[in-house]
Amino acid sequence: MEKLLVLHENKEYFNECADILNEEWKRSTNARLHSLQKSCDSFPTCLIIVRDIGGVKTVVAHSRLSKVQGKANSCLVESVVVKKSLRGKGYGRKIMLETEQFAKSKGIKTIYLSTHDKQNFYKHLGYAFCDPIVSFGVNTDILPEGFLQKFLPDNSSAERESGKSSENTSIPTSGSPVVPPSAAPPPPPPPPPPTGVTQKERPDIVRWDPSAISWMKKDI
Template sequence: MGSVSEMLTIVPLHQRPELMEACAELINEEWKKSKTSRIYSLQKSTDNFPLCLVLIKTQGTAEDATDGKMVETQLLGHARLSRVVGQPESLFMETVVVSKALRGKGYGRKLMEATERYAGSRGFRHLHLTTHDKQHFYAHLGYALSEPVQSMGFMSSLVPMGFLEMFSSPLHHARAPIPALAPGTPSPTAAQLSSRTSGAKPPQLPYAIAAAHLPLPPLPPPLSPPACFMTAAIPPPPRLPPPPPRASPLHTTSAALGFPPPPAPRLPLLAMQGSSACLLPPPLPLPSLPGYKGSAGHIVSSPAAKETCGQMLLETPYRDLRGLPIFWMKKDI
């Protein structure tokens, strides 16, 4: 009997439809969802993206491998790739998962490396991803913190890329400039502006609306105040002297017992120099720990606390739809 050989392969899921149900169960181990809904989303995998990749292990004897036959096929992991809006050489990778029974054996690294090779073979040069708590694992594989990107997801199979890029462009939301008006020309109404941009004839305004734009008659001059208010200005009453300072109970008791009053409290931040007072120098700042904010609010730079795009490996300003911290990462392949 020949020796058993193993081979790892990454293939598009739509080329192995018999693995569709097993892949849905694999993903549901990590993210719970209806099996029917999960299979429905996996069936949208196409070569034009989004594309679902599965890492499989095939086992067989040397004789079976020579004849092109394999005894057993095992599903190890899954990853989905989508296009990125505005970046034709980039892909967004998500739903990266390895079977729980096979974790800790290096299959996660092999899944990532195989996915990167596949993306590179398709002509792409950058991979983006997000993670909640595996940022150190991806950093060990060469991924760096980056800015967020917009993934097309399943919209790429329904809407052309050019149409989505038009909506994501800031020029699409800019308003058309309004032509300058000649002096004395009344401002156009909203209905007139909309008719100019659409090319339609402006509608005739009703009499009530047209009358609202006529100039208003001048206001009558203000009335003079009544004679009863035309009196001489009354001077304000003189200010009363401030009340004498009240002695504290401690001073009264000390004076009654014959003891001298206690000295006045000293100001902690003032030092007398001759006839003028000056502030004492501020205390020295406390030493800061690497990766945390110092006394002046600045982040201490260190190899473990490198900040990129407002993110660090231990802190990120970004949140997902549930409000959980999320890290954006990128790798050039």
């Protein structure tokens, strides 16, 4: 039997939850734990579904709710992920529906999200395309690490070097707007191959296309 839990009230699942997120979006364990430990009652709030599998309580899915700037009774759902070995069993739909019910219990009336490859999944759950929104938390898991860093003030570099950066080091923590995907500069050209390394020997370079991000919302 599955059960929805609030992560910061069940801290014994921090490490397991970090592993599940890192299956999909690679980050250092410390950075991932630091982000998860920001979960609180007033948002951001991390939610997990736990199920008994072989006599062991196991985290099968995760989601995160964050505040939305300038929109009352709204929130952003992000970092929605299901444990890889348990995909295809309906847990993605379940974590979303459970997350919506949790948000509704907190007085939320509209949920926003962004996605680059799951538009049809969310459409089937009742989400519709909308304009980008500004959030105090944003799904950096779908962005290359450090992509938004260039939009921070110059004095943020010293903070990052000192190891005192905020939960999402590439996101302004003062509530300043996140640059919408359409305004993001094009990715730089790949660097020339090192001396003695042919083009064929170089690893493939994966380019992230900001225009591929879709914003969606649902009234609950």
